[in-house]
Amino acid sequence: MTESQQGGRAGGGNYGRGRSGGGRSGGGGYGSRRGGGGGYGGGDRRPRRGPPRGQYGQPPRFEQRPRFETREPEDRVVSMPPVPPGKTARQVALATLLAAAYSNDYVNEHLETEITRGALPSIERPLATELVFGVVRRKNTLDALLAAAVNRPRENVEPALWMLLRLGAYQLSLCDGVADYAAISETVELGRWLGRDDWTGFANGCLRSITRLITEQSIDGPSPFALPLTAGRYRRLSQPIFANPFGSPTSRGSVDSEFKNSEIEVNQQGRKGRRDSGGSLSYISKAFSLPYWIVERWSERFDFEELCRLGFWFNTPSPLSLRVNRLRTDRDALLAKFAEAGIVARAGDLPTSIRLDSPTRIDQLPGFAEGEFVVQDESAQQAAELLAPNPGQTVLDLCAAPGTKTTHLAELMRNEGRLIATDSSESRLKLVPQNAERLGLSIIETAVVTLEGADIPAGPFEAILIDAPCSNTGVLGKRPDARWRIQPEDLEELSRIQLLLLLAAADRLKPGGRIVYSTCSIEPDENTSVVEAACHFRPKLQIIEQRELIPGCNADGGFQCLLRTEAIV
Structure with a gap:
């Protein structure tokens, strides 16, 4: 990926015009940047339709296209030294970073593999996790520091060695609580661990130059x-x-x-x-x-x-948010259970949310095995609440894996009715019933569909949630790879898929039924433009409420829109 590339604003897919702005915002909910309402659940509730006819071309067609995730990054490691199992946090971190760069997979997919492969002690896992995510997240910053410290052009440094230098530079500049001598000596030793003694002198000199760049002054x-x-x-x-x-x-x-x-x-x-x-x-x-x-x-x-x-x-690491399973317990009872165990937790902004400020092993928290909570950011919790399905209804959840929002829908339905969860990834869809079982939910069915949703179940449904695939620009902290994997031209392809999913959902909705279209993006091309195009191609759709969530107000960013079809009179 070319980090300095200046790309054009994508134009909302094959269906129409380019847009530079993002429609109207209801502004409701915490974190919303514009509009009235304020507080949780606010927003513009007046039904309205999309733009006048004639402003859009033909709707997009179902067709398979290459996934943008397969694009190779510019700093991919094309030749990797043999990597033994990591026994320390730094060894596991470097092994993870190299494996991800070599395979072009997400780092979190390799982190658990490397932790297991090296049988890394629990006490070392938090540091390994911070090093991996920190290096990926601050890649541009680290490269700027190294450019000032390395006495040779980057293209003359082996990619695997450059990754080792990034790991050392992160510890020296951005990682609290790591002594300089430990960061330098342990990082230099990683070269020997990989069987590359010839790296050690160069790495030692570069990292010592970094220490001369960093001062203790604010x-x-x-x-x-x-x-x-x-x-x-x-x-x-x-x-x-x-x-x-x-x-x-x-x-x-x-x-x-x-x-x-x-x-x-x-x-x-x-x-x-x-x-x-x-x-x-x-x-x-x-x-x-x-x-x-x-x-x-x-x-x-x-x-x-x-x-x-x-x-x-x-x-900045954000507080970890939990969603209380209201069918198993309530927030006050779970907070009391945490307090008994010495776990510092506090109530979130939403009625069923809890925040944990300190990192912890989720599966070791009281109530996890009993299915009393699930990890979910507060901005994401709003999507199911906005759809508000009722017990006994027939509900569809598109792009459902791993099932966090699906289980929220089932809880709101009080585990009564029928809830179908679909996704294009069969492996990730298998996580949905696993999560449902832990939470004690039995109404969820699963079905594998294509990415564009041409084969989703016919319905009709009374409520549909679309957690659409997107650029993830509202959650770049939580998903550190996302900022480097997306390119401006990908927004056009994403908006095409998003519109196809929204149109397919509209065609499977009962009269008077409701749709919530949700993304983790803050790009108008993926949000208001898609919704307005859908309203043009499906005139019976009405926009009831829109929420544009700007990152940083206690939660990540995103977009949610509630639509409904006209009821038969």
């Missing part, structure tokens, strides 16, 4: 010397390695005024974007480790301060 805000840490904190570097976000080296104006006054130009892709003469976008991309094209795209909607806030949110 700095108030963005600058070429400012390394963002977490939770709004910056560390001062001994030399400038980032672009100047202030506009010019002698600028004394505010960052935001320079950002807002930057010129708008039409780039080579024929779209408007900010000319980054001041370096504000480059600073965000490198210092907060986000692809340049995403930062450029977001700059059309968010000012510089908001971009920094988003950068901090996506790089």
